[in-house]
Amino acid sequence: MKENYCLQAALVCLGVLCHSQAFATERRSHLRPSFHGHHEKGKEGQVLQRSKRGWVWNQFFVIEEYTGPDPVLVGRLHSDIDSGDGNIKYILSGEGAGTIFVIDDKSGNIHATKTLDREERAQYTLMAQAVDRDTNRPLEPPSEFIVKVQDINDNPPEFLHETYHANVPERSNVGTSVIQVTASDADDPTYGNSAKLVYSILEGQPYFSVEAQTGIIRTALPNMDREAKEEYHVVIQAKDMGGHMGGLSGTTKVTITLTDVNDNPPKFPQSVYQMSVSEAAVPGEEVGRVKAKDPDIGENGLVTYNIVDGDGMELFEITTDYETQEGVVKLKKPVDFETKRAYSLKVEAANVHIDPKFISNGPFKDTVTVKIAVEDADEPPMFLAPSYIHEVQENAAAGTVVGRVHAKDPDAANSPIRYSIDRHTDLDRFFTINPEDGFIKTTKPLDREETAWLNISVFAAEIHNRHQEAKVPVAIRVLDINDNAPKFAAPYEGFICESDQTKPLSNQPIVTISADDKDDTANGPRFIFSLPPEIIHNPNFTVRDNRARASKTTQQAAGK
Template sequence: MLKRGEEMQRDLWTSLLLVWITCVPYSSMAPLNNQSQSLQMASAMIPRNRPSEGQRILSRAKRGWVWNQMFVLEEFSGPDPILVGRLHTDLDVGTKNIKYVLAGEGAGTIFAISERTGDIHAMKRLDREEKAEYTLTAQVIDRDTNQPLEPPSEFIIKVQDINDNPPQFIEGPYKGSVPEMSQVGTSVTRVTATDADDPVYGNSARLVYSILEGQPYFSIDQTTAIIRVALAGMDREMREEYLVVIQAKDMGGHMGGLSGTTTVTVTLTDINDNPPKFSKGSYEFTIAEDLGIGKPGGRVKANDRDIGENAKSTYSIIGGDERDVFEIVTDAQTQEGILRLKKPLDFESKKSYNLTVVATNIRADSITGGPYMDQATVKIIVEDADEPPVFTKFTYLFDVHENAATNTVIGAVAARDQDAPHSQVRYFIDRHTDLERQFNINVDDGKITLAKPLDRETDMWHNITVTAAEVRNHSQISRAIVAIKVLDINDNAPEFATEYEAFLCENGKPGQVIQTISAVDKDNPSQGHTFHYRLEMLNNPNFTIKNNLDNSISVLAKHDSFRRQKQETYLLPIVVTDNGEPPMSSTNTLTIRVCGCSRDGFVQSCNVEAFVLPIGLSMGALIAILACVILLLGRSFQHLGKRMKNQTFELRHKNEENIIRYDDEGGGEEDTEAFDIATLQNPDGINGYLPRKDIKPDLQFMPRQGQHCCLKGGGGAFFNLLRET
């Protein structure tokens, strides 16, 4: 602000100097800086025109000024160049041959200097808005030698502003908005004009705003250009848009100033100041009683002069719907209230309704204090429709025993035509739900009977669909589900839960449990299953059973003299009886195999063995025995090979036609099973020997204690052991 004030003060002094130069003759002055040789400048802005005849010639004394600025008015033109100012030096006393030289911006093109007098003229018309000042350099030189007589001096020529540019609204035309019913003084919008003239010199750029069109509705602040509401109670529903013409004038609005205009379109925005209004006070609709749930039965409309959210309404039923049959919702597109059914209509029970419907604005307004509402009466007339028969139940549940005879009545369904004529009804079974045709129905009374015997163990439930159709209109039908439960009778005997196979150790103890047996029954008695077990041979010498009190039994051995060589397998028939009426029983056979077991009771072999190795033979002894056997067999094959080779050699030399064939074959599987390798793996078993599978021994070989082969006597000892045995 301080800098701007200094500039304004300087421009003011400049203006006073120009006035002084224009009105007072020139005169020379000494330099202000007290230099004896300095360039002095005098500024003038009067054109050097020749006086016409009859004009009084005025003599004006020249006056020099020591200053670093000159001034020239913009847009000033005449027949002759415009005198801007004069340069003068103290060396110019009229006797020396000196020359003034000008350099810098516009020198020689825009500005010219007289070499002898130092007068500077503007050769062209200047525009301050194009360029406001020019910086030039002046110097005095000797005309004869062209040597400078003084150092160059720099000065500025300023283009002084005149009011030659009108105000302009660069951003126009403008748009503004204000809520309807706004109070006086409410701000609408603001406009801005610019002026290219110098804002710090005179009033050329001092703007004043005014309204040319738009009164008395709006006003404008002449300085800030803010447009405000000038008339209260402007209603959007009466007039929504206004065109306001704004003028900006320079020179502070005084006469002679230039001006510019712009337009402002002001729109009144809506507020919720109008209530919804039904187009009619009462409505009447006829709705068929068979109209589906959620289907529209009629439409009402409340109009609102407002727009947007302020015009939206919600509808509700406030009376006449004690049964809660109807609802009303708003159509978002049309803003209509749609009457819909929440429950089915029944012409026979209620033939009409009188509803009170209310339309209420959704949003309240802070200015008017809404929301608003309106109400109307809606009369609903229920129209009778031909409806299908109605079953007394949606689902029927019947039961029947699985041994029931054909044509037994299982149950009955019933349906009734609710319409006034009360048409007779016929009943049918949907055969898609009874593909095997196990049931029949009486078309007149709806009784369901059994067509085929039922088996609960095959299907415990049967679900069929029964159709009821009106006699006078076969298209009016309804359906009901009938669930039939098949009740159980005791028609299945119990049996073993699985196919049991038991194993009995030869070294078992009397009373040892051989197998635990349980039973199952396809029947399902209400009191649960209770099974009774007994042996078919009551006094079985080998086995007995024990009741475990949990519907299972344990099979026990009676003695310890079971031997595989005597009997390998025992078949034990067991009779199982249920507790039904009448009781059902079945005989199931348990297979018991006699096996050789280890001392700990683990089954090792269940085959009859050909021979028995000594008891207590260690693994090392068995390996030694096997090595002896292999050694003997190897020597035998070696001797046999040499003998065959010699015989072949002799035959080749005697007669090549003689061919000797050796037809010795191995024992095959018999040889591999003659000695079971499992014996070597279980040397500590009581009966740890395995028989050949293809034969049964006639004699039972008993093991001999304390005999070991191949430990001291080699292969001979082994064969001696076999011979002695």
């Protein structure tokens, strides 16, 4: 700060010296006997002659931010009619007259009494006038002039934002534009280098660089990896005076985040997964989960799972849980411990979205072996047949063996089986079963003519776990024996007319009779019809056997 003050003081002195020398030169030129002519260019560029100008004025300059002990001499007004006897009075009016700028009405010297700031106001317009001290009669026409505040480098550059945030894809090429930061300087850009800014990077190398003139931040290293480092903190400096020594500076912080690209394939953390499933599990039940790790995020890290090989492809399936990014192995069909106790699957994990720019990093998939052990479950007994059909003759004595059912425990323990009849299917208790060997017997004689088929159900349960039971239907056919005599359907009567000797009746049917038998066909029809013994020799009537359930009685001719 001390150096700045010294520089400001030197500039003030230099400015005063230059203006004093210019003013003295002007004075010498206007002390000639003739009036000084001031030339101005008109609107169209022509030179206008302004005559009878008898006093000197000029455009003045004052250095801003002057902090010396004495007021700053801005300049001097002087008329060539001023003989130095004090009869001329110089008057100053306009912007800042009397407050900022004061004039010695005798000498015409103008001083600035306050420190000026160009950034607050760059120039002041004043009016100069020379009058007779006694009468206040104007001796010269009033003339307007300007005091310009000369800029010094007193304002550091300021960025539009204190902090910036930007994103750039990982593995971007060197020179990829990230963001542009911009600073401004309140100093005069038309004077010197006070507002000429140069950008440089203070923190963030060697990863990033900044263009000195534009403030554009670019990547400086190839293959920056988000998975290794995601966020970078960069500090950018803007310095005025073209970046040279003595210039003022300002800084801003830029947080740069590497966004993700799909540059990493999924990878299983282990080569083999061990799982198990009970043989009692139902299809759709979850067996286990696998997970391939992908350090990418978002859609770049999405993984889908498939079974590509193995002896369990028909029995197991795999789905993708997109919330956890896991592969869920499920049972597709029932498994049987007694048939096969272990299966092996080859599971593949692959990225859903692949970036062609990084295809050389592939393949974007991985495989793992999944071994599934089938666990034994306490299964219910299994009958050797899905149903049974047995036969027994009707009227067989109680205790007659009808047949046998057979079940076994499919488990390795091979528990003993106990049999029983579902009494809801044998309300009359026609049958009993041996609980140990499954033989079914009758408890009473059966009548086929009442019920030809009997249907019962038999339970088989493990002796050590009665809850594990199976049920099988048993159909029992009652076989017929010839235990029913035929019966006529109804009493019969036949009528014939007395025979006419001229028209004798012979072999004319009198009545058709029929009979029925409750026994089965093999033991019933066909029937044999005949006349009872007491009339079998009657020559007037005969019975014609139709070899069926009916026969006809006919009359024979007289004398025959």
